[in-house]
Structure formats: C-alpha cells, structure tokens
Amino acid sequence: MDLKALETLRAVRTQGGVSAAAAVLHLTPSAVSQQLSGLTRDAGVPLTERIGRGLRLTAAGEALADAAVDVAVALERARAACAVFLDRPEGTVTLSAFQSGAKLLLPGLIGRVRALGGIDLECSDEDVAQDEFPGLTDRVDVVVAHRPEGGAGWPGEGSRLTVVPLLREPLDLAVAADHPLADRDAVRPADLVGEEWIAVRQGFPVAAVLDAVAAASGSPPRITQRINDFSVVEALVAAGHGVSLLPRHTGGTHPGVRLLPVRGVRAGRRVEALLRPDVAERVVVRRVLDELVAEAGRFGSPE
Amino acid sequence: MDLKALETLRAVRTQGGVSAAAAVLHLTPSAVSQQLSGLTRDAGVPLTERIGRGLRLTAAGEALADAAVDVAVALERARAACAVFLDRPEGTVTLSAFQSGAKLLLPGLIGRVRALGGIDLECSDEDVAQDEFPGLTDRVDVVVAHRPEGGAGWPGEGSRLTVVPLLREPLDLAVAADHPLADRDAVRPADLVGEEWIAVRQGFPVAAVLDAVAAASGSPPRITQRINDFSVVEALVAAGHGVSLLPRHTGGTHPGVRLLPVRGVRAGRRVEALLRPDVAERVVVRRVLDELVAEAGRFGSPE
C-alpha cells in the first residue's frame, strides 16, 4: 500500500476526478489511473465506481481516503519531529487568498514572515466560488477563504480540512458621499427600501448577507449590477449607481464612498485559513499561520 | 521521506544495529545503511551516531522513530479501513510463544482460529531472555511473553509496543511426591529454609521470584542446578534433587511432583501478548488476539 497512491486517492476525492487530481499532483491522468488500480488491488475491494463519464469513490474508497489523511498527518508529524532539532525552520510556504483578503492581509504578513527569516513565502491571489476553496488546498499550502456568517461551514472541516479562524469582518452599507444617508452614523434595514443594489455574483458570501438585509427590509432588493471586484463596486457606488455591502476593512478606501454600520441585522463574513491537515503539521506552515493570525488580529477578533 | 526508510529506522532501533535490522527486514546491511543515509538527508539532521563499531540513534533519530510508529499505525488503520468491506477477514498471522506458554495455550488457540476459518495461523515456540521479547515483534506478529510479577514492564510499552494481558500465573512450590512437605495444602517461606533449589537461568522471570522467596525465608538459597526446561525441572524434582518453583498451569503434569501454593509471598508471573502497535491494527491479528485472550481466560484472569 503506497503512500503516493493514498495521496492520489485523496486528491481524486477532493478534485472529483482522475484528470483534475492528475493536474494538482503534476501527473498524467494515466498515472493516476494506474495508481488507483494498484491501490484497488491492494485493498481487495473496489475503491471507485464509474458514474457517467467520471467516477466516484465507493464507501470503501471514502473510508480509505479518510484513513489516508491520517497517514499523511502522521508522516508530516514525523517530518516535524526532526525539524525540531533544526536550529531554524526553513522551507517555502505557498499561500493563496481571495482578492480583498489578500489586499488586507498580505502586505503585513509578508513583512512579518520576512522578519522571521529563512522562510520563503510565495503568495498568490485567487478568487473562486465558495465551494472551490477547499479544493485549492491541494495546490496551495494555506488558503485564505471567506464564507458568510452563519453559513454551513466547510465540507470535511476537522477531519479532512483544518480551519483556522482569522477574523470576523462586518459588512457595512456603502453609499456615495452625496447620498442622503451618507451623514448618518448607522442605518437600519428599513432605511434601505427602494434602493438600487450592486450585488456580487451568486455563490459569493456577500450575496447571502445581502439576501438577509433585503428580507429584513421587507421588500425584494432591486439588483441592477453584479460585480465581483470590490474596487469596481466602490467606483459604481461613488458614481451614484446604487448602494452595496462592503466588508469594513477591505473596502472603503475610495474617497467618494461612505461605509455605514447596519444595525438590526448581523451582517458579516468570516475570514479563515484553510489547510490540509497534513500540511498544517509542517513547522514552517505553523509559523506562517501564527503570523497570519497575528496580522489578522489587527483588524478584529475572529468572533 | 519514504515509508520503508522509516520502518527501517524503527527496526534499527529495536534491533540495535544495521546488521540485525537487515536480518529482520530480509535485506542486506548495505541496503539498510543506504536507507538510513537517505532518510538522514531528508531529515536534515543526523539520525544515528557511531558508537564503537556499532551505532546508536540520536535524539532526533529517536523522535523520528517514535513518529515512524505512528505512521505505521496510521497505514495499518488504512488497510483495516477497507478490510471492513471484505466479507471475511483473511490472511496469515505469525505467532511465537515461550515454551511453556506454547504448551498451555497453543493447542486450544489453533483449534479456535481454525474454527473461525480463513485465517492462517503460523505458530512457533521461541524461548529467549527477558529483554529480547520485544525485539521478536519485528519477526513475528504476536509474541506471547512472560515477565515476573511486579517487574518493570516492557520498554516502550504503550507507544512503541502494544501489550495485551493474558493471564496471571501463580508460581507454586514443586516438591517430590515423597518430600516431607508434599502433603501440606500450602507452604510459607519459612518452611523452605535449607532446601536445595533448582532455579532457571538468570534473566528468566522465575529467577526473580525465587529471589523474593529466598529473601522472605531469611537465608540465601542454595541453588544447585540451573535448568531452563520445565519438564527437565520436574524430572529432577521428582527424583528428589531439590525443590523448585513452577507456574501453576504449565508445570505439574509429572506424576512424581506436587505443586503447593506459597503463602506470604506474592509469587507469580504475568503472561502477555506483545505486538508492534501497527501490527495490532490488522483485523486478522485482532481476531487471533481475541481468541488468544479467550483461551487464556480458561486458566485464570489477567489480574
């Protein structure tokens, strides 16, 4: 029973197919298929079953993939066990963050990690749909993700996925500086009836919160634009094309935009770091995580 | 960081050297040495250090070997995870027992396991010194061992070695049928002053218990013979060459020998099954262990 094969099975599950798994493992689909067949021979029971033109893990495959996570964790603990005897933690850590999170956290984080010395931190910004965040952990060590407050949590959280809370970011109402509400200290949902909304693409956390605000205001929101990039949203709000919801810390730099707390609705998103449990055992990764948590602490607590 | 290399490091520790480890792994010393050097390169810190013409694990090596046990356990759990989906547990289990333990337990155990079906149980009897029992677990799945009551326990018990109590066997005084004490129901240490003793080779559990009886009787015992095999001991006792201590259940079959409980001294030995923690995860091994415990239960409880 090979280590690589177990790792491959895990990747096939999270990526949902042989080809996708091959991509994140830097292999050809054929190699993945061969490893799977070898592993199936070892196990003695079918681990995958064809479903349409793709495949799916059987119950035995799921069980083995779960166990594979524990194996990977144990192996990474072994690496960490002798890394303790190294005078200084070295190595490279890859990190990916959604766009606005990157803007908020990366400048400080990179400086902190550089100050530690010896750790290469390779960052990238990657904005994907909500349910694709966990899959990124196969390509990147640390994934900074966001989800709407009160949402369902991540699939496999705990056993298959390690989640580290970073901060809770309230969603504020963004209005143009010359908007009638602009001078208020705060607004309530009832104040927002009849506004034109600039929302974000479905599947992104802000959208769910927007729905809550709309329900509280008693009327369906008129959504005129669907924009992903917060800076574009700001430009539209400043130009008077509607109001929007922006995270308190990552938006609001535009001079023509005012951010107002929304009372009566708990509107916010959670920013969290996602890691594969085995990766979370690496000493260098832990160091980077510590700095990431500290940096996030500057902008609010996780609760 | 290779699985085999970690397994090799573990074997080098328990066996105490490259050559001995190579023997139990069915490899040449050269292969073991190469795996060690490769592992050291991966770890970044020296794992072994020369000591005389042999070698010893460094602190980092010990830590890594400990972690290697956890890796092996996790991997074996993975195997077990899909073995659950097999309709029937199959495979072969190797078992080794000390001579008298084998005599007591194997006849019943083999029958029990055969009744289960599907499991090949390969038994052997192997009588070694006290401190060599744990090392046998590298060659055999289940090692039935004994140790004097109140002794120090096994090195690495718990983390590096799984111990399953089988039974506690009191040590009785063995005297010839025509001995003055032969008709007593029990004896006390004071009754034994001046007797000639037939003891066993140092390092065997019975010897330690004999010392306790001698101390309680207030005078050093006269040890005239040192015999390992219990049946030889019985023959000598029956012939009137002295008294001895025999386990209650494994000795005493000789018609010319009487076994008498010794009061005032807690004299006994513990019979236990020793396994590598990873081997203990195998489903077939667990089944055999269950039967072994049940069979041992016929002769007394572990306490």
Add this chain to the structure above:
DNA sequence: CATGTCGTTGTAGCGTTCCTTCATGGACCT
C-alpha cells in the same frame, strides 16, 4: 604490536517500479 573478526559504509551493476506517450472505448452534448 600485528592479525583476525565484526560491523558499517561506499561503489558498480542489475532488476523492478513508476511515469509518460500514444491509442482505445464509453458517455454526454449538439
């Protein structure tokens, strides 16, 4: 002090394993 032995470590050669390339076949979409 020389010699033999034991145990570990390096080197060359070989076999095995694993991956890539290419080709095949089934399933979904238009």
Add this chain to the structure above:
DNA sequence: AGGTCCATGAAGGAACGCTACAACGACATG
C-alpha cells in the same frame, strides 16, 4: 451521427532500490 471529455490500457524509458563486492575503523587476541 459527429465531436468532446474522461478514464483506461499497452509500450518505452527513466529513476529508484537492492545485491554483490570492496574498503575502512574498532575491538579482541596472540
């Protein structure tokens, strides 16, 4: 029915690990 996507099989090549052999240091013995 044709095109596309995905998984799987067979053949070739590269990389890895093991064995055989030799060398070296350490201990024991004469």
